[in-house]
Amino acid sequence: MPDVKFFSILPTNANPSDRVTRVSISANLLQDAQQYSVNFVNSTDCTDNITYHFKVIIATQTIIENYKRNGEWSSLQKDTELNIFDDSSFCLEFVFDYANSMMHVYQGRDSGHNFITKYETLFSLSDIQAVQVWGDVQKVSQFALSYN
Template sequence: MSRPFIAIIPQSINDGDKVLLKGLVKDNANEFSINFATGTGPNPEDIAYHFKTIFPENIVVENSKRNGDWMDEQIKEWPASDGPLKVHLALNYSHFPNNKDNPKSSSISGPGFALEFAFTSGYVYTYLVEDEHSRNLISFYEHDYDLNEINSVQVWGDVEKIQELTFRYS
């Protein structure tokens, strides 16, 4: 994306709420990130949760940002048994039966991703959505933000387009 995708969260996030995000990454993607920020502009001072995938290194990076300063990041390797992260995201996304932009089709530029973020008062759980009824836990991240402070979801990096953004309130 030449500029970030920014969506305003329509109502406060509370314990038990979820956000589903589906999109397509560029053909030669190196990385992309998803931020749950307390601001709505492209350079927020505070990010409650930052999730970044780095495909060549097969890792996920998580952290937060407070008053413009990044906190300690947590780096997690994608399990070797799951194969490369980019391929795994694409293969799982292709299982959606109603997916018009199937990542295996030649009409799109890159593989797709489907991620769900589940919020609790102390943690954000990130799931790889395999189909409409199946999710695999990628990671959980301990945060110290009040969930009500989160105002936007932002997508940065090598993303071709966002296809779906769904808010599931408990």
């Protein structure tokens, strides 16, 4: 398994109007990159519970969306093929829809943001404590949080 390339703890706010509503990540990939993933984890020191797992397999242009509960990956994995991914970098925006327990994903482009997918999560989005970037990532060049 590849090492974690980037890790950030999300701020926690008791007031729902002060919660993180968007996470934007831009990164450069290693030469001949095969895959990368972004995990929204429910603990800062353990990956047994992952609210949302977003993985890109570059060669097949496949997105894998999933969650992990008590150390076990869900059998409800969602695979989508899209011919939109670059093999040298990525710019993704994850939008938290707390009311519907949905994660919406957009790809950043010079001309704006393009919708990629949405995923209904098993856990509450409020359970997310940290974000991890895994895989063939050379460097995360931007990490930004937005609030209501």
